[in-house]
Amino acid sequence: MSRLKLLAIPCLLLSLEAAGRAPPAPPPPPGVTLVIHGGAGVIDPARMTAEKEASYRAGLAAALDAGYAILERGGSSLDAVTAAVRMLEDDPQFNAGRGAVLSHAGEAELDAAIMDARGPRAGAIAGVMHVRNPIELARLVMERSPHVMLVGLGAEEFALEQGLVLVPNDYFKTRARLQQLQEEQQPVDTHRAGADSQSKGTVGAVALDRDGNLAAATSTGGISNKHRGRVGDTPIIGAGTYASPGCAVSGTGDGEYFIRAVLAYDICATMAYKKVSLAAAVNEVIHQKLEATGGKGGVIALDAAGNVVMDFNSVGMFRAARDAHGRREIAMYHETQTQ
Amino acid sequence: MSRLKLLAIPCLLLSLEAAGRAPPAPPPPPGVTLVIHGGAGVIDPARMTAEKEASYRAGLAAALDAGYAILERGGSSLDAVTAAVRMLEDDPQFNAGRGAVLSHAGEAELDAAIMDARGPRAGAIAGVMHVRNPIELARLVMERSPHVMLVGLGAEEFALEQGLVLVPNDYFKTRARLQQLQEEQQPVDTHRAGADSQSKGTVGAVALDRDGNLAAATSTGGISNKHRGRVGDTPIIGAGTYASPGCAVSGTGDGEYFIRAVLAYDICATMAYKKVSLAAAVNEVIHQKLEATGGKGGVIALDAAGNVVMDFNSVGMFRAARDAHGRREIAMYHETQTQ
Numbered sequence: 001m002s003r004l005k006l007l008a009i010p011c012l013l014l015s016l017e018a019a020g021r022a023p024p025a026p027p028p029p030p031g032v033t034l035v036i037h038g039g040a041g042v043i044d045p046a047r048m049t050a051e052k053e054a055s056y057r058a059g060l061a062a063a064l065d066a067g068y069a070i071l072e073r074g075g076s077s078l079d080a081v082t083a084a085v086r087m088l089e090d091d092p093q094f095n096a097g098r099g100a101v102l103s104h105a106g107e108a109e110l111d112a113a114i115m116d117a118r119g120p121r122a123g124a125i126a127g128v129m130h131v132r133n134p135i136e137l138a139r140l141v142m143e144r145s146p147h148v149m150l151v152g153l154g155a156e157e158f159a160l161e162q163g164l165v166l167v168p169n170d171y172f173k174t175r176a177r178l179q180q181l182q183e184e185q186q187p188v189d190t191h192r193a194g195a196d197s198q199s200k201g202t203v204g205a206v207a208l209d210r211d212g213n214l215a216a217a218t219s220t221g222g223i224s225n226k227h228r229g230r231v232g233d234t235p236i237i238g239a240g241t242y243a244s245p246g247c248a249v250s251g252t253g254d255g256e257y258f259i260r261a262v263l264a265y266d267i268c269a270t271m272a273y274k275k276v277s278l279a280a281a282v283n284e285v286i287h288q289k290l291e292a293t294g295g296k297g298g299v300i301a302l303d304a305a306g307n308v309v310m311d312f313n314s315v316g317m318f319r320a321a322r323d324a325h326g327r328r329e330i331a332m333y334h335e336t337q338t339q
Numbered sequence: 340m341s342r343l344k345l346l347a348i349p350c351l352l353l354s355l356e357a358a359g360r361a362p363p364a365p366p367p368p369p370g371v372t373l374v375i376h377g378g379a380g381v382i383d384p385a386r387m388t389a390e391k392e393a394s395y396r397a398g399l400a401a402a403l404d405a406g407y408a409i410l411e412r413g414g415s416s417l418d419a420v421t422a423a424v425r426m427l428e429d430d431p432q433f434n435a436g437r438g439a440v441l442s443h444a445g446e447a448e449l450d451a452a453i454m455d456a457r458g459p460r461a462g463a464i465a466g467v468m469h470v471r472n473p474i475e476l477a478r479l480v481m482e483r484s485p486h487v488m489l490v491g492l493g494a495e496e497f498a499l500e501q502g503l504v505l506v507p508n509d510y511f512k513t514r515a516r517l518q519q520l521q522e523e524q525q526p527v528d529t530h531r532a533g534a535d536s537q538s539k540g541t542v543g544a545v546a547l548d549r550d551g552n553l554a555a556a557t558s559t560g561g562i563s564n565k566h567r568g569r570v571g572d573t574p575i576i577g578a579g580t581y582a583s584p585g586c587a588v589s590g591t592g593d594g595e596y597f598i599r600a601v602l603a604y605d606i607c608a609t610m611a612y613k614k615v616s617l618a619a620a621v622n623e624v625i626h627q628k629l630e631a632t633g634g635k636g637g638v639i640a641l642d643a644a645g646n647v648v649m650d651f652n653s654v655g656m657f658r659a660a661r662d663a664h665g666r667r668e669i670a671m672y673h674e675t676q677t678q
Contacts, residue, residue, distance in 0.1 A: 109493075115599075119599075120599050121599075122598065122599050126490055126570075127490050127491055127493065145566060146595065147565070147566060147569045147570075147595060148570075148594075148595045148598045148599065149569070149570040149571075149575075149598065150566060150568040150569055150570070151465055151466050151490045151491055151568045151570055152466050152490055152491030152492065152568050153491065153492075153567065153568060154448075154466065154566060154567030154568015154569065155568045157566075157567055157568065158566060158567075158568065226486070227484060227486060227489060227493060227496075227497060228492065228493030228496055228497075229489040229490045229491050229492060229493015229494045229496065229497070230486045230488070230489055230493065231465075231486075231487075231488040231489070231490055232488075236488075236575055236576070236577070237575070237578070237598050237599060237601065238575070238577045238578065238598075238601035238604060239576070239577065242601070255487075256485065256486060256487045259461065259487045259488065259576050259577075260454075260458075260459050260460075260461050260487065260576060262576065262577035262581070262601060262604040265577060265601040265604060265605070265608075266604070266608065269604075269605065269608040269609075269612060270608075270612065273608060273609065273612035273613050274612050
């Protein structure tokens, strides 16, 4: 570099200072943010009652606030998404953990994935039948194994090796899910419409912590009346769950369509490679590409600047968001409601 | 549109014709193409013998020609990749089907995926222990189930429902793989280097057929001494296997790194969104991004114009390509050899 060029930088700074114009200050930190979902297309608005709606909202609020409390006291995005998803798994209203939908064989088979943009690191499990909180097992795979994904009996063996206590499959079964399965297995199709609309629930969370790190987590019982061993998009890194330093996504919807679309990663790739906003990337992937294939569902997504996107092409998506600027929003259909 | 503009097109065509310059003819069809791989980092060149090398080359040649014959007589890319991968699965030298590496528990656990850019359609299976040709089961999942992925016992139940005959796990076990596992399970690490270098084999194929359709297929036993239930990138659509109308990829290498990188899809997204060639996209994803994470491996990739890319950052990648323009190439390390 020539001496003239070397001199140019200090001279520029001096001239700025002399003119009273310091270099522009960096933008304020985006602040911590948590976004969660409780599934897309869970209940048709026509079948929703005021009592049910209040109960779903309460469940979403509890998970939102539990996860947000971790971020607020300086905890990691990874801990926040784990806590939020764990609470949704424990809530029998949602299709994950207790209250998961049942397979054709009448059993709960659970899938989950977690991804930490730092590293990046990822863990996923599929087809487990005796792990109370699948998201915790996915996280153990990420943190305590050299692998990303474990399935079936091998995943449960790993759970035992890690000291988890297994639970009987009956722990997951609720009367509502048994009834749903019975309706779907009736030879006549009279109940199909209602059943279908209930079969897409999944829970998930994306978070941005004080250090600017993103994480994503998703957990599900899959689809009601599914074939034994069926795995949807939830535990597929890139399909239902993905986090990079610039973009975190958790999806819910028609899993097979999400897998073929590599949907979660496609949102992040569209944003990074086409240099568009997160909202524009989600819009393109959900409302143009997914819609064109006939797939239904939605995502929650978050970028490193704290921009929140909750978008879907299904009848609704149970969702909630909270951030450091006072936003606290819980919504189910196409309305927006602040609480 | 104004009348003047409407007139402009026929006028332009007339003037071109008048000048004896017809509109440029469409480029000639790319012709059918098949590319296969037999794994990255399979054998360190220092441990390779002339006899072994000839045997691997013969195995690759047989699969290449079997798949290519289908394309040549007008068959689909889907049939060609299925046939090529099936032959590699049946060949005990390669880590897929018979001759798969063994898990820590001493058992073969097999994963496979297939994707047809038409549709698109995809099928995948993981953790199966009794299905002779995993790629055939992946294809059955794609064609005869509403799902994309089935794992473990559920996948085997589906195999039985489809009329496949299951085989005992011993069918897959070869003396070489049992010995490899024993070496890796010795408490001292004297054999680790050699064992590691053998543990990444996987087989795969990508093809372009007469109708211009792309397909991809991959099959593997995973990594030697793996935890029961471990799933690598092979059966993850977007990670180890992916096909779109413009780009088909089959990968082989450090599965966990490939999953976190959503590697196969990232190549296609880079090509489509950044508008670069397939070779440039593969170069960026393998030699910059994968390399930066410490992951090793490679891919075979094919675009709709018949451009072939076989690239890797590992010590070698067993690979072969054949096309309608007379190319017939089989290679193992960084050499290029035409046969």
